[in-house]
Amino acid sequence: QTVVTQEPSFSVSPGGTVTLTCGLSSGSVSTSSYPSWYQQTPGQAPRTLIYSTNTRSSGVPDRFSGSILGNKAALTITGAQAEDESDYYCVLRLGSGIWVFGGGTKLTVL
Amino acid sequence: QLQLQESGPGLVKPSETLSLTCTVSGGSISSTNYHWAWIRQAPGKGLEWIGSIYYSGNTYYNPSLKSRVTISVDTSKNQFSLRLSSVTAADTAVYYCARHDSAGIDYWGQGTLVTFSS
Numbered sequence: 448q449t450v451v452t453q454e455p456s457f458s459v460s461p462g463g464t465v466t467l468t469c470g471l472s473s474g475s476v477s478t479s480s481y482p483s484w485y486q487q488t489p490g491q492a493p494r495t496l497i498y499s500t501n502t503r504s505s506g507v508p509d510r511f512s513g514s515i516l517g518n519k520a521a522l523t524i525t526g527a528q529a530e531d532e533s534d535y536y537c538v539l540r541l542g543s544g545i546w547v548f549g550g551g552t553k554l555t556v557l
Numbered sequence: 558q559l560q561l562q563e564s565g566p567g568l569v570k571p572s573e574t575l576s577l578t579c580t581v582s583g584g585s586i587s588s589t590n591y592h593w594a595w596i597r598q599a600p601g602k603g604l605e606w607i608g609s610i611y612y613s614g615n616t617y618y619n620p621s622l623k624s625r626v627t628i629s630v631d632t633s634k635n636q637f638s639l640r641l642s643s644v645t646a647a648d649t650a651v652y653y654c655a656r657h658d659s660a661g662i663d664y665w666g667q668g669t670l671v672t673f674s675s
Contacts, residue, residue: 534603
């Protein structure tokens with residue numbers, strides 16, 4: 448069974464830049480997997496940040512950007528703010544209408 | 558503005574069937590290009606895609622849950638539903654309904670917690 452991998456945790460200083468990644472246990476992530484990214488704070492429903500690799504959802508600050516880096520999808524936060532401290536999830540479309548979430552990355556801003 | 562609202566029992570007995578409904582407002586569930594999904598999150602854990610349905614009735618299920626899951630749609634009520642059979646404590650989670658297209662999820666419900674009691 449294919450597993451979508453994410454870093455369990457990451458930390459960044461306020462104003463700093465951080466890149467979170469989303470990979471596959473076997474194979475490479477490409478745009479044809481339509482990687483998307485979601486932000487979730489405790490007790491809240493997820494919020495859509497990025498879809499189709501690099502398209503920001505409406506209202507998402509431009510400090511959030513998506514890309515493919517090597518064989519993984521990536522979410523970069525440039526100029527991190529305290530309010531960005533959250534859990535971040537990626538999801539990949541793996542054919543035949545099947546979607547698989549990564550395990551999530553807990554981002555600390557300190 | 559599209560809104561999705563989950564409803565259903567918050568307490569289910571082990572071995573019974575969990576049934577939830579998502580009511581869509583502010584838009585039509587029959588919109589082309591969109592699928593309607595159920596996603597869950599166990600306490601302290603990550604998100605898990607359960608399955609999706611198109612308004613025509615075509616369904617796609619998580620292989621690990623496929624034997625126990627049924628997702629259906631009622632276009633006349635602008636609703637879609639989840640049935641998960643033979644539940645155990647491991648199915649305790651917040652259940653979200655959502656809308657997605659091929660590019661990703663754009664709308665989420667607020668989620669509903671389902672717990673289990675003997």
